[in-house]
Structure formats: structure tokens, C-alpha cells
Amino acid sequence: MQSNRYKAxxxxxxxxxxxxxxSRITKALSGPARLEIIDFIANGPKSVEEIARQTALNIANASQHLQVLRKERLVKTTRKGNFxxxxxxxxxxxxxWKSLRDLTLNTSPIVSQLLTETRNAYEIPEPVVWEDVKGRNDVFLLDVRPKDEFEKGSMANAVSLPLDELTDKLDIIPRDKMVLTYCRGMFCFYADEAVQLLQSKGYNARRLEEGVLDVKETDK
Amino acid sequence: MQSNRYKAxxxxxxxxxxxxxxSRITKALSGPARLEIIDFIANGPKSVEEIARQTALNIANASQHLQVLRKERLVKTTRKGNFxxxxxxxxxxxxxWKSLRDLTLNTSPIVSQLLTETRNAYEIPEPVVWEDVKGRNDVFLLDVRPKDEFEKGSMANAVSLPLDELTDKLDIIPRDKMVLTYCRGMFCFYADEAVQLLQSKGYNARRLEEGVLDVKETDK
DNA sequence: ATTCTATTCTAGTATTCTATTGAATTGTTT
DNA sequence: AAACAATTCAATAGAATACTAGAATAGAAT
Structure with missing residues (x-):
């Protein structure tokens, strides 16, 4: 009681x-490397090696960043075998993460500019926004992420066809529908690469600007 | 074209x-002082002097922090007379701000602990959450923030009675209802002080844990 | 038990950033 | 011109940053 008073x-x-x-938690997220890690592992559990490769960090450094996130309990770990x-x-x-990304997209036009510039450089067509197409039933929704990410959660009615299997399994894609690809999100180019491939084969394909995690209509 | 290639x-x-x-934008928000400023001015426009007083910073320092926020276009200014x-x-x-606050509340129990400790120290009763009372019609919703903040936006059916006018105008508060006070949000004690006053006058009063900005049912 | 492998830790470095304050300055109102 | 609010300047002291190489650890596989 008394001691409570003093501590009061x-x-x-x-x-x-x-x-x-x-502030501590905000600072823990606030480095570019850690933001990218968060954006990446939001799609599913990843090993340190995968994270390092994806973010172009060396392994020790990636691990360091992960410790920072872990110290603030922003990430959790599971062990499977050696990983x-x-x-x-x-x-x-x-x-x-999402609110920070959206704030930045609204506040500083630079990111959107760079994004379209990059797409132009690769001659990738403009994305389509979900709001404009979600009602239609003449579209074929294609999830081009790795299988495990698809299985963890996908958009409703989407079909899984990871980017690196795309060339082999083109026959499952209907030619009479518009093919809509999507992947991890706005800063992921898998869906763009898929569109390029599909268009070169004569498909009517576009990418979805958003990723799975930005859209309400999901399975699982 | 060519130059585009090179810049590509x-x-x-x-x-x-x-x-x-x-990351730049995140770091701009990430100091404790600037988080508090954001939390404060979310309720309405404030002068540098008011901001400095509220956050216990000296004026030069508050201005510096505001410049950081302005540089990243997170705040805007209007001039009225000298202010x-x-x-x-x-x-x-x-x-x-909201998502950072909610993340912290869920992730590290320290803040909630400190909050109840502080309330205990002042013998302030436990707050009530909006979810539990929003259906009821035997409550009297009391907005104890300054008038201008009330006018900028308030909870639906709330009555304005700023904390410093409370003692003078007690007669407008019905005795047969539960009085629910609210203010700027979770880290603001105006509503708590109002509850203490009201209870000492024999009212059945509690504070709302949330502030205006956390609740959907608002006017304006 | 040993070897292997993925991950984490330690320590060091160089760099950059941080918040803060008093004094000088700008710009507005009276 | 005087009064006032806000901003900028300059300077300080302290802390935090990302990164890397190499050692250490902890499980898993053999």
C-alpha cells in the first residue's frame, strides 16, 4: 500500500x-531492411536463409535484424529440422505495415512513380485494381506465389500456379477469360513476370495491383 | 528512350x-515526443504553444519536432493571427498512430499495466469499453474535451461539457442515468478526472476507455 | 559420439542520427 | 516601433545504426 504510494x-x-x-516498437520496425522482412514473411513462415536471399542481406545481418524484431515480439519462430x-x-x-505503406503511397508520390517507371522499363502493362474487377466472372484468378504461401491463404476462387511452374502447366489456363495474376503485394514482381510470359503466349493477362493480404475476399 | 534505358x-x-x-516516414513518426504530438493534434488544430505545454517540451524543441513532421508532410499548418x-x-x-498504439497494447503488456497502476494511484475506477455499452439507452454520454474539439467531431448523442466548466454546470447532467465520460483517448485523463468529480457529487459515473477517434458512432 | 549445417552471438568500427537548448531571426499584429 | 509567436541557427553530448568477420551454439543426421 505504502510502497504503492511511492511507486505511484x-x-x-x-x-x-x-x-x-x-516509440521503441516503432523504431524496431523502422529500418528499410526490417520493413521488407515484415512484408515478406507476412505471406508465410520463412527460414533465415530465404529471408536473407529475398532481401539481399547477408545471413548474419538478416539474423541480426530478425533478433531486433524478436526482441520486441513482432515475429515468432518455429523450428523444423535444421531450419x-x-x-x-x-x-x-x-x-x-499496411498502414505505413498506404500512408507513404498517399503522402509521397515517389514510390508510385518509381513503380511505374520500373514497370515501363520492363515493358510491363499497368496493373488492375481489385475494386474494378471483383464483380466480374469472366476472369481467371491466378496465384503465382510458391505453393506453401498459396496454401496458407489465398484469394477466393484463385488457382495456384507458382511462377517457375508456369511454362510447364499453361494448359490449365483458359484462353477465353482474362487472366488476372497476383502475388505477394504491391512491391512484388512475380505477378508482372507472369503477365509478360502469358501475354507472349497470346493470353489476355493483367496483374492485380494488390496482393492477397490487401483484399478481403480470401479463402482460409 | 535511350536515357530511359540507362535510368531504368x-x-x-x-x-x-x-x-x-x-522507413523515412516511419522514423519521422517514431520518437516519443512526435507520437504524443500526433495523438494530441488528432483532436483538432493546435498552436505550437499549446503543443509544447501539452507535451512538456519547450517551445523551440516542440517546433523542431513539428518541422520533422512537416518535412515528411505528416502535418499541415494554418495561420490565424499570430499563431x-x-x-x-x-x-x-x-x-x-492507431495501429502502432494497438500493436503495442497487444504486444507489450507494460503500457496497460502502467495505466491501471496510475489509475489505482489516483483511485480512479476502471473504465468501461464502448462495445459493452453502445446498445444501452440509460446512459448519458459526456464529452469533457475543450469545446472546439467537440465541435470538430464528437460521438453521436454526446453532450459537451469541458472539464473546467464541469463544476458550474452540473445541473444539466441527469441523476437517473449512468454518466459515461470520454475525452481524447486512452492516454488522456480528462475523462478520469471528470469521473472523480462526478462520483464525489453522488453521480453514477464511469469513463469510456476509448476516445472519440476510436469509435465509429460519431457525428460530423 | 561425430560431423554437419543453419543460425546466433560477440565485438568492433565507422557512420549517422538524436534530442535538446539558448540565442538570433523572421514575420505578424497592434 | 513595440510586442509576440514561431522558426531557424549553432552547438553539444549522447546514443543508436547497420554492417561484417569470425567464433560459438544448438539441433539433426549419420
């Missing part, structure tokens, strides 16, 4: 600590 | 720049 916080001290705590798999600790982590 | 970005370069851009009023540049900024 005034309101200013509480605020200082509360905002500092939120440690990292994934997001909660949905809230993804919401933060 | 490869995918890795795009990613580096995109995540770096998001410059700062407010959030867009709703997205608030969403980011």
Missing part, C-alpha cells in the same frame, strides 16, 4: 513511458 | 528505394 505514477510520467514504449522459420507474431504487425 | 531501374533498386521511403496551428495532414496518419 503521476500522469506525466505515465505518458512519458507509454509513448516511449510505442528456423520466422513469421509475424500477430495480425496487428501486418496492419501497422 | 532494376527490381532490387526499386525495392531498396521503396522501403527506404517508407500557427498544426493538424494531421490526413486520416492515414491517424490510422498509423
Amino acid at each position: 505514477m503521476d500522469k506525466r510520467a505515465f505518458k512519458d513511458q507509454a509513448y516511449t514504449e510505442i 528456423v522459420y520466422y513469421s509475424l507474431a500477430s495480425e496487428e504487425v501486418y496492419y501497422v | 531501374m532494376d527490381k532490387r533498386a526499386f525495392k531498396d528505394q521503396a522501403y527506404t521511403e517508407i 500557427v496551428y498544426y493538424s494531421l495532414a490526413s486520416e492515414e496518419v491517424y490510422y498509423v
Whole structure:
């Protein structure tokens, strides 16, 4: 009781600590490398090796970044055989990432500019936004991510055909529908590469701007 | 064309720049002082002086922090007479703040702990969550923030009675209903102070855990 | 038990950023 | 011109950053 009195916080001290705590977590996410890691592992558990390869970091460095995220409990790990798999600790982590990304897209036009520039450089056609096509039934939804990511969760009625199997299994794609590809999200080019391939084979193909995690209509 | 080729970005370069851009914006928000500023001015435009007072910073320092936010276009300013009023540049900024706050509340129990400790120290009763009371019609919703914040936007059916006018105008509060006070949000103690006052006058009063901005049922 | 392999830790470095404040300055109002 | 709010400047001290190489660890496979 008495000791409670002494420890008792005034309101200013509480605020200082509360905002500092939120600040700590914000700083833990705030490096480019860690933002990219979060964007990546949101699609499913990944080993340190995969994360390092995807983000072009060396392994020790990727591990360091993962420790920073783990210290703040933003990611969790599971071990399978020899590998440690990292994934997001909660949905809230993804919401933060998503809101930061959307804020940036609205606030500084640079990212969207760079994105279209990059697409132009590769002669990739403009993406289609989900809002414009979600009602239609003359489209064929194609998930070109690795199988395990598809199985963890996919868009409703989507068919899985990972990018590297695309050439072999073209026959499962109908020629009378518009093929809509999608992948991990706005900053992932798998869907664009798929579109290029499909168009070169005479399909009517476009990519979806959003990824699975940005859209409500999902399975699982 | 040619020059486009040379400037053309490869995918890795795009990613580096995109995540770096998001990182820049994230770092701009990530200090405790700036998080508090955002939380504060979300309720309405505030002068530098008010912001400095609220956050216990000196004026020069508060201004510095505001410049950081302005450089990243997270806040906007209007001038009235001698004063410059700062407010959030867009709703997205608030969403980011909200998602960071909610992530922290879920991820590290410290903040909630400190909050209840502080309330205990002042012998403030436990808050009520909106979800539990929003259907009921035997409650009297009381907005104890300054008038201008109320006018900018309030909860549906709420009555405005700023904290410092409360003692004078007690007669407008019905005695047969439960009085529910609310203010700027979870880290604001105005509503708690109002509850203490009201309870001492024999009212059945509780505070709402959430603030206006966390609840859907609002006017304006 | 040993070997193997993926991951983590340690330590060091160089760099960059941080918040803060008093004083000088700008710009507005009266 | 005087008063006032806000901004900028300059300087400080301290902390945090990302990264890397090499050693250490911890499980799994043999």
C-alpha cells in the first residue's frame, strides 16, 4: 500500500513511458531492411536463409535484424529440422505495415512513380485494381506465389500456379477469360513476370495491383 | 528512350528505394515526443504553444519536432493571427498512430499495466469499453474535451461539457442515468478526472476507455 | 559420439542520427 | 516601433545504426 504510494505514477510520467514504449516498437520496425522482412514473411513462415536471399542481406545481418524484431515480439519462430522459420507474431504487425505503406503511397508520390517507371522499363502493362474487377466472372484468378504461401491463404476462387511452374502447366489456363495474376503485394514482381510470359503466349493477362493480404475476399 | 534505358531501374533498386521511403516516414513518426504530438493534434488544430505545454517540451524543441513532421508532410499548418496551428495532414496518419498504439497494447503488456497502476494511484475506477455499452439507452454520454474539439467531431448523442466548466454546470447532467465520460483517448485523463468529480457529487459515473477517434458512432 | 549445417552471438568500427537548448531571426499584429 | 509567436541557427553530448568477420551454439543426421 505504502510502497504503492511511492511507486505511484503521476500522469506525466505515465505518458512519458507509454509513448516511449510505442516509440521503441516503432523504431524496431523502422529500418528499410526490417520493413521488407515484415512484408515478406507476412505471406508465410520463412527460414533465415530465404529471408536473407529475398532481401539481399547477408545471413548474419538478416539474423541480426530478425533478433531486433524478436526482441520486441513482432515475429515468432518455429523450428523444423535444421531450419528456423520466422513469421509475424500477430495480425496487428501486418496492419501497422499496411498502414505505413498506404500512408507513404498517399503522402509521397515517389514510390508510385518509381513503380511505374520500373514497370515501363520492363515493358510491363499497368496493373488492375481489385475494386474494378471483383464483380466480374469472366476472369481467371491466378496465384503465382510458391505453393506453401498459396496454401496458407489465398484469394477466393484463385488457382495456384507458382511462377517457375508456369511454362510447364499453361494448359490449365483458359484462353477465353482474362487472366488476372497476383502475388505477394504491391512491391512484388512475380505477378508482372507472369503477365509478360502469358501475354507472349497470346493470353489476355493483367496483374492485380494488390496482393492477397490487401483484399478481403480470401479463402482460409 | 535511350536515357530511359540507362535510368531504368532494376527490381532490387526499386525495392531498396521503396522501403527506404517508407522507413523515412516511419522514423519521422517514431520518437516519443512526435507520437504524443500526433495523438494530441488528432483532436483538432493546435498552436505550437499549446503543443509544447501539452507535451512538456519547450517551445523551440516542440517546433523542431513539428518541422520533422512537416518535412515528411505528416502535418499541415494554418495561420490565424499570430499563431500557427498544426493538424494531421490526413486520416492515414491517424490510422498509423492507431495501429502502432494497438500493436503495442497487444504486444507489450507494460503500457496497460502502467495505466491501471496510475489509475489505482489516483483511485480512479476502471473504465468501461464502448462495445459493452453502445446498445444501452440509460446512459448519458459526456464529452469533457475543450469545446472546439467537440465541435470538430464528437460521438453521436454526446453532450459537451469541458472539464473546467464541469463544476458550474452540473445541473444539466441527469441523476437517473449512468454518466459515461470520454475525452481524447486512452492516454488522456480528462475523462478520469471528470469521473472523480462526478462520483464525489453522488453521480453514477464511469469513463469510456476509448476516445472519440476510436469509435465509429460519431457525428460530423 | 561425430560431423554437419543453419543460425546466433560477440565485438568492433565507422557512420549517422538524436534530442535538446539558448540565442538570433523572421514575420505578424497592434 | 513595440510586442509576440514561431522558426531557424549553432552547438553539444549522447546514443543508436547497420554492417561484417569470425567464433560459438544448438539441433539433426549419420
